[in-house]
Every structure is written in structure tokens, then in C-alpha cells.
Amino acid sequence: MRRLMTGLCFLVLAAGAASPLLNAQDLKKGVTDLAQVDLDYHIQGEYAGSVLLAGCCRPIGLQVVALGAGEFEALIYRGGLPGNGFDGSPQLKLTGGWGGDQVVLGGEDLVVLLQAGYAGVVKTSSGNRLGFLQPIKRLSPTLGQQPPANAIVLFDGRNTDRLTNAKVTADGLLEIGCETKETYQNFTLHGEFRTPYMPMARGQGRGNSGFYLQKRYEVQVLDSFGLQPQFNDCGSLYKFKAPNLNMSFPPLRWQTYDICFKAPQFSADGQRLAKAVITVRHNGVLIHDRLELDNKTGGGSVEGPNPLPILLQNHGNPVHYRNLWLVDHDRIATSRSQP
Numbered sequence: 001m002r003r004l005m006t007g008l009c010f011l012v013l014a015a016g017a018a019s020p021l022l023n024a025q026d027l028k029k030g031v032t033d034l035a036q037v038d039l040d041y042h043i044q045g046e047y048a049g050s051v052l053l054a055g056c057c058r059p060i061g062l063q064v065v066a067l068g069a070g071e072f073e074a075l076i077y078r079g080g081l082p083g084n085g086f087d088g089s090p091q092l093k094l095t096g097g098w099g100g101d102q103v104v105l106g107g108e109d110l111v112v113l114l115q116a117g118y119a120g121v122v123k124t125s126s127g128n129r130l131g132f133l134q135p136i137k138r139l140s141p142t143l144g145q146q147p148p149a150n151a152i153v154l155f156d157g158r159n160t161d162r163l164t165n166a167k168v169t170a171d172g173l174l175e176i177g178c179e180t181k182e183t184y185q186n187f188t189l190h191g192e193f194r195t196p197y198m199p200m201a202r203g204q205g206r207g208n209s210g211f212y213l214q215k216r217y218e219v220q221v222l223d224s225f226g227l228q229p230q231f232n233d234c235g236s237l238y239k240f241k242a243p244n245l246n247m248s249f250p251p252l253r254w255q256t257y258d259i260c261f262k263a264p265q266f267s268a269d270g271q272r273l274a275k276a277v278i279t280v281r282h283n284g285v286l287i288h289d290r291l292e293l294d295n296k297t298g299g300g301s302v303e304g305p306n307p308l309p310i311l312l313q314n315h316g317n318p319v320h321y322r323n324l325w326l327v328d329h330d331r332i333a334t335s336r337s338q339p
Contacts, residue, residue, distance in 0.1 A: 008084055008284060009139040010048075030196030030207070030318045034252055037197055040066040042116035043103050044199075044225075045250050046138060048081055051122045051131030059085055062112065062120065062133050064105070065226035068199035070098045074105050074112070075226055081138070082245050083285040091228075138249060140256040140283035145190055147325035150332060154180060154310075154324040164309075174321040176209050177314035183214070183307035185263040186329040190256070195223040195234075196318045197251045207251055208315035210238065213261050215308040216300040217293055219280055221319055224248045235282045238298040243280070243287035254322075255283055264293075266305035276303075 031037055044066040050057050061081030064074040074094040079087035094112060096105035103114040106125065112133070113121040120133040147153055152162070155174050160166035166178040173194075195207030207223030217237065224234035225248040235243030249255050258281040265274040280288040296303045312321060 008141060010084075010136050030198045030201075032194075032196050032252070032318050032320065037252070038199075039116065040068070040070060040072070040199060041197055041252075043072065043114050046081055046136045047114075047120050047133035048084075048136050049119070049122075049131055049133040051133070053078075053130070057131070060133070061086060063226035064103075064114065066197075066199040072096055072103055072105060073226070075228075076110070081136070083247050083283070084138070086245075137253070138283070140249075140254070142190065142256045142258055142281070142284050143192065143254055144323065145256075147190070148327065151325045151327050152182075154326065155321065156325075157322060169320065172322070174312070174324070176312055176317075176319055176321075179212075179215070179309040179311040181309070183309055184326065184328055184330075185307050187261055187326045188329070189213075189259045189261065189310070189326040190323065191259075191321060192254055192256050192323045193221050194254050194320045194322075195221065195251045198223060198317070204232065204315075205317070207319055208313075208317050209319035210313040210315070211257060211259065212300060212311035212313055213259070213278075214263065214301070215311045216296040216303055217261075217276060217278065218297045218300060218313065219257060219259060219278075221313075222248075223251045225250045235280065235287045237278065237288065237291065237293065240293065240297045241288070241291060243282065244289075245285060245287055247282040247285045247287060249283060257282060258284075263307065264303065264305075270305060272303070 044064050047062040050059050059080050061077040062074055064072055066072055076092040077086040078089050079085040092108055094105040094107040096103060105112040109125045111123045111125055122130045122133060124130065154162050157172035160168060162181055163178045164181055167175040191211060198206050209221040210218040212218050220234055220236045220238045222234040224246060227233060227246060229242040229246040231242045232239050234248045260279040262277040264272055264276040266272055276293040278288055278291050278293060301308055
């Protein structure tokens, strides 16, 4: 069954066969093939439904994160999932693990029982049933978006002529570590990325990469699914500002960034006259709105008037990219000004 809600596509998942368990070494390196995930992966993900809370039936969202070795943590969002009804109130954290053939999560007099592919059951700690949560797979509304006629295609699954150090997998996915041959000042960039499944990893070691605009300003890529938004997590301007909302999907799900970037302006003697400005949509949802950047971010190159390439950061994790294109606003302005 398909349902369309506030721009994000929802797929209600049917029950399916579980995959065999992987060893810790496989999970530490990062799994990039859905056919190779373990049973925990089929529990991890998003759930949504209505439950009885404080005497009223209320919509909630649930994000469940696999931590490896059969352990999980989760967040409950009042109103619905982030970007689809979440009201911004403090989330309720649950923790737990496998108990027989199901995962049992608990916290603050709530218990959630999960089985792969089936609706989750929400109960009180005393056993009173409060409602059900359906497993959900969300798709970004800009996933697979085709470049407009005036776009510069950076990677279409085959051609890498506009990139240096580009490596492509057998199934047409771009690997980390490449950069554009040309430089760009003011542009709109569309990119799609997929983080690996690394349940044994934590923090910056869990699916780390990034879009380095002009090799100076990093829009972080990371497996930050189910976490409170931080200034070094997915969607952040690295170590400068956290996203307004954590719109991360689970690992091995394709995600999108749509970025509008305006370069800083400098005088002839190198004095900065105006800061760089950036707007970012993550999976179709606005997470930075015309944000001014005080300086380069993290380990970026020193800020200056000379444009630099766009880099897909190599942080050692098997993150993949596809469908990369941009619209160069300076080129459009030049063509319009010509007689």
C-alpha cells in the first residue's frame, strides 16, 4: 500500500524473510548490500501509528536504531515522524533488545514489541495495550530528480569526465574521495547518497563522508538516523550548526541533499565583504534556510576569493553517491547578459 503525506512518500512494509546474522567483523567494516544484512537490520527503521497516551489517541512516530549484538535504542516522536507531523516536543527514549522471537523496547512506563515486517505493539509496562505502529519506509520527494536542461551533470552512473579521482562500482555507484574538475561560485546542487549499515560503529565512525562545497564548507554525511541533531551529525554544517531537524533515513536507504550555495564576496584587496550563504533541504525538508557561514567549516580549506572544487569526502567508510548535478547560477547570469 502507498500513501503520500506532506511530500514524503510512505511505503507500508510487508513481512519478509529474515537474513542470516553477520559476524562482528563484517558489521564493523560496513555492509553495503541489502542481501547481506543481519536480522537486527530488519527491526531497525521507522514506524508510525496512533496510540492511547494520557487518555487520548495520538499519532506518534518511532525510530529504532540497531546498536549491534542484538541491542537497540529508539526515540518516540509525538505527532509523527520528523518532517511528517513531529511537533518538536522532547522525545521519549526507549532501549532494549531481543527477547525470544521479538525485540522488547522500554522506557517511562511504555513497552514496544517488534517483529521484523509486522506492526509493533505498544503497551504499558503492566501489559495494557495502547495501540499499534506500522513499519514505514519513507522516500525523499526529490529522489531520482532529473537535471533541468541548464544543469551540469556531474555523475549519471557512467560518465565521470567532470570528476577527478572518480571510482565507480560495478553497479554504477560513485565512491568517496573524488572532486569536480571545474570550480563553481554560486550554484544549486542535487546529490543522492547512501550510508552503509555499521551497527557496531558509533559517532563519526558510522557512515562518515560529506559534500565539501569549494572544499571549504562541509554539509556532513553520516549515519545519524534516530539521533538528536548535533553540529557534527548528518545535515550539519560541520561543527558550525546542527540541522533544524534530523531528517536522516536509516542506513542503506537512498537520501537526498538539495543545496543552494552563494559564495562569499571579497574586495580587490582580499577583504571579505559578504559571508557565504547556504540553504539545504535533506530528503526534501528544509534544514538550513539562508544560513550565513562565518568561516570555513571543520577541516575545510582556508576561506578566500578563489573558487575551489566540490569534494566528496573520503573518511574511510563505504558511502556511495549517485545522480549528482548542479545548476551554475553564474553561467546562467552570463548567458542572459550577452546580446
